[in-house]
Amino acid sequence: MKLAVVILAAGRGERMSSPLPKVLHGIFDKPMLQCVIDSAEKLRPSRIIAVVGKNFKEIKKSIKPENILFAVQKKPNGTGDALLRAKTLLKDFRGTILVLNGDVPLITSETLKKFLSLHRKVRNHISLISFAAANPASYGRILRDRNSRINSIVEDKDATEAQRKITEVNSGVYAIESGVLSLLKEIPLNIAKGEYYLTDVIGIARNKGYKMNAYCIGSEDEMMGVNTASELMKARKVFRERLVDAWIKKGVTFLDHDSIFISGNVVIGKNTIIYPDVCLEGMTEVGSGCTIYPNVRIVDSVIKDGAVVKDSTVIEGSIVRARAVVGPFAHIRPGCDIGSEAKIGNFVEIKKSVIGDRTKASHLSYLGDASIGKGVNIGAGTITCNYDGKKKSRTTIEDGAFIGSDTQLVAPVK
Structure with a gap:
């Protein structure tokens, strides 16, 4: 028919x-x-x-x-x-x-x-x-x-x-x-x-x-018509509860489901723990066994199995690979690939960069337009100076390099 x-x-x-x-x-x-x-x-x-x-x-x-x-x-x-x-x-x-x-x-x-x-x-x-x-x-x-x-x-x-x-x-x-x-x-x-x-x-x-x-056959919540801003808020609450309940049944733990903001397109793996005041937006995918701490916002990004995102971190349009640790107070801007078991710590901002497996940038750094290899140590206060006022250039750091504190890398540099 x-x-x-x-x-x-x-x-x-x-x-x-x-x-x-x-x-x-x-x-x-x-x-x-x-x-x-x-x-x-x-x-x-x-x-x-x-x-x-x-x-x-x-x-x-x-x-x-x-x-x-x-x-x-x-x-x-x-x-x-x-x-x-x-x-x-x-x-x-x-x-x-x-x-x-x-x-x-x-x-x-x-x-x-x-x-x-x-x-x-x-x-x-x-x-x-x-x-x-x-x-x-x-x-x-x-x-x-x-x-x-x-x-x-x-x-x-x-x-x-x-x-x-x-x-x-x-x-x-x-x-x-x-x-x-x-x-x-x-x-x-x-x-x-x-x-x-x-x-x-x-x-x-x-x-x-x-x-x-x-x-x-309808429920009152499902058939709710939205005519006012107040009714819109009620509809959002019902929608969020519906999504959260569905993920709980699939093995996800929410420590406070009333404070979660979650898009209908988000995917979450089992045994993942999500703390209060987390926003998961757009086409975000969170793997299995992850921990997402409070006040985190993740937009259109992929968080692989076992990764940890610590408090007050923003991740946009990027991928965080298995068992990596990001945050607290980190900002991963669009176009980043954070390698497996990498560590991105306090007040680190990364933009359009590839960070290799097991590489550490533990605090107070800006890494923009950079290709950083495996097992690299980035000291506190390191900056990739990627913009000369007219164009942006890339910084390349190869495997195993050690970058000391308060270093400025003026791109293009390898």
Whole structure:
């Protein structure tokens, strides 16, 4: 069965109090919309369509892959109108259309796969995911008939006192068969809001005898919509807890998981110990049996097995090989390769340099644009003077060399 995904991402996000489009606000280092796209891609749809507003160009530049299709909703006329904007891009499509929201970043591909399986198993025309909300006032409540099938969705302001006691609510995730997309044109204008609500399609489909249901398979955290900066903070917390719990199950030890900043692309080996206030960002890989001490930031770097990164160290775009020790208070700038069992100590800064196996630079040195061999000793206060005001030159130090304290090596030098 073919699948297309439509992500509604045209909301203005005025409650975020930010000029940035709402769906581009980040869950750590990834925009919310990208989180939703990543989950959708795991379903292997034939196409993904993002319905966006006037910030189309800014959104397009910020997400990947490049084959995402875009439909533009020029005026914020509601979710029903937003889905209708995507209809042209679905003209030749026959199959199931999965409708997601760009501001619900925590939804998982596992939940979506389960939902689509339920939808297709009974051959529904329309299905939706529901969940039990602790505070349902901000959601549309699910009304069911005596056979427990969905009858309609009612918003809080339109609900009776009895209906307000219902805690099962609409997540905004739908599966709609392409053959019933024509119902979108029958959604009435909500006079009070001046918008077309996608939720109204449920009542329309019900009256026409289409087969449909709501499946209460979502958790409130997973279905959390982000409309304010406060809600964004809550979503980040849930995302971090989800990641940390997954790595704990794989044998990683976090001494304080509440203080960790971790990207969804980070990989960590078993038996690694991570202390509080550590930031692991981008495409970082940490091997097995490593120790990462407090206040360390590692970005787009590889830390090999058994390496130790001591307190208050920054490592960017580099590789630290097995059993090397870096820090405390070291700065490894992009383009460095720190050899096995090397030691980079207090207040050492290294940039675009190769440091050989078992080489030591224990304190107070700057090593830039350097190739340093194996078993070299770099004394305190050593500086590679790599810039003459016009160009940068390399310093080469061969295996076994001993560089005494307070040495200045004026490049190019070997």
